[in-house]
């Protein structure tokens with residue numbers, strides 16, 4: 001690696017698919033040992049960004065360097081430094097876990113004993129040691145995902161790129177995956193992690209970029225991001241009824257900066273939670289919504305997202 | 316190294332595919348066995364012969380030669396109608412009618428015609444080839460005899476002389492010793508018929524049907540993931556091409572070796588056989604790659620591959636001998652690699668040819684392979700980078 005500069009530097013990335021500009025000037029840097037999260041909803045441009053960063057997709061504009069090496073679709077040097085875990089499970093179903101790992105290990109230029117030993121290590125990390133010689137097609141969805149991640153870890157990359165790696169994984173396996181990423185990061189690996197799970201971003205990432213409609217809307221540590229939206233309160237209202245309509249009307253109350261309606265929950269972001277409480281409840285009652293609980297909480301990344309975009313992460 | 320990893324993965328996936336165990340390893344041998352059992356050995360089919368009065372020495376000679384082959388039994392019929400009935404009712408595998416004017420036609424320098432009757436099913440087509448060979452041999456003998464007559468030899472003596480001349484040609488007898496118990500004892504030659512046809516049919520078929528694997532790699536996102544590793548597009552395309560070749564060649568080699576060991580099929584000169592296998596497999600690999608690059612849906616490619624594989628084999632003479640095709644269809648057959656491979660096998664197996672004798676056929680197969688692989692590689696490069 002090129003000294004102590006950033007592992008990844010992306011500047012002004014753009015990508016257009018027909019009429020849709022999926023990525024509109026995205027840039028960020030990641031230092032060695034740092035975990036950077038791209039947090040955004042479906043269609044925000046996370047995968048498109050990652051594809052350009054890892055040299056899978058031609059960029060319309062912008063520059064990417066990994067350890068100072070310019071990334072293009074044909075440059076092999078930077079690809080040696082990257083471990084990529086794609087959003088879709090990309091493994092050969094007819095091959096066993098071990099054979100899949102060996103295949104990709106050889107493409108990452110590992111051979112012989114070193115490879116065999118590393119495969120055993122990775123199998124232990126992803127918790128598949130006892131299923132190593134079973135075919136991947138007989139695995140559960142979560143086990144396939146873990147193998148998908150294992151392939152990215154094999155060659156101890158300087159930069160590990162994970163694209164929503166935990167979708168469809170049970171909480172226990174998810175925890176195991178997050179733990180292993182934390183360990184690798186502690187060993188000095190840089191990580192680029194995309195997710196639309198706020199909890200994962202909060203737990204794993206040193207810094208988070210909030211991405212929506214192809215743009216990074218804000219970037220920083222969790223603390224910085226939360227502080228950036230000012231002294232705001234988050235009203236979490238558990239209720240049943242026509243929540244979506246009511247959430248729009250709540251947004252018109254003075255002092256409210258954002259609202260969202262989810263499954264049995266309405267969230268309201270306001271300058272002063274206490275002041276908004278009684279008009280909000282009155283409005284809900286008038287609309288025929290039955291409220292079961294109300295809490296006023298500290299804002300989190302979800303609230304930041306709501307504040308920045310006026311919508312919820314998981315719509 | 317990386318190329319080998321891609322080749323190994325292709326072979327492994329091919330072997331793992333459950334349906335391949337049947338279609339690749341069992342079915343080809345089964346069909347060759349079936350044709351052999353129907354056709355050869357103790358189950359020698361009976362061919363009826365009707366010699367019209369005046370058929371002359373050519374007719375007699377055809378009957379004699381047919382009777383002398385160990386491929387068929389001969390039974391004489393007094394009328395053509397009886398013969399045809401017997402064929403129709405299944406008592407005879409086929410019938411041969413020698414017309415009364417044959418001798419006169421030949422003497423006048425015309426082209427004689429010998430009739431052949433068979434049901435559309437069964438071993439008729441293979442038998443037709445046997446009869447054609449017998450007629451050709453008879454014509455040679457008669458021609459030699461006639462030449463002798465012109466030199467003043469008595470006709471009966473001339474025929475004897477012509478026969479004895481053939482017999483007098485020194486023969487080298489190869490004594491083969493085998494040890495151990497044979498699964499199908501005493502089967503030499505019995506399964507030769509159709510083995511080459513089945514080999515080219517299944518080799519190409521397996522190649523085309525296997526193109527689905529290439530498409531699956533793309534739809535699964537594995538190809539894209541490979542692009543994320545430090546592996547150049549050239550290496551990927553080379554690896555996939557060699558992987559296809561390995562799969563196709565493995566199928567061809569398996570059929571050749573298995574039929575050689577189990578059924579003692581004669582594949583002719585080993586070097587020539589290897590040359591045919593390699594060039595034909597390269598054609599199959601190129602075709603498979605091209606299909607893999609052109610199709611987007613693996614199930615679709617699989618079924619089109621099977622149809623194309625069987626269709627091309629049929630046109631190319633893998634199911635019915637090319638000799639039985641009309642002149643037009645024989646010309647059409649030349650556009651399939653199958654016909655050239657079968658032609659090469661006919662040369663090496665039936666006429667004891669060696670590599671130099673089949674250079675034209677090998678050249679055409681190589682040309683097929685080069686064109687297909689070149690076009691397929693170009694398409695693959697595009698498709699892989701888009702994946």
Ligand SMILES: Nc1ncnc2c1ncn2[C@@H]1O[C@H](COP(=O)(O)OP(=O)(O)OP(=O)(O)O)[C@@H](O)[C@H]1O
Nearest residue numbers: 017022040041042043044045046047048049087196
């Ligand atoms: N190959 C493509 N052709 C056309 N449009 C595309 C293509 N890839 C992505 N898009 C569009 O670009 C936008 C961004 O897609 P992208 O996959 O980057 O989103 P994402 O943030 O990864 O979403 P998700 O969380 O659902 O994975 C979407 O509107 C998508 O439809």
Ligand SMILES: [Mg+2]
Nearest residue numbers: 046047087163
């Ligand atoms: Mg995505």
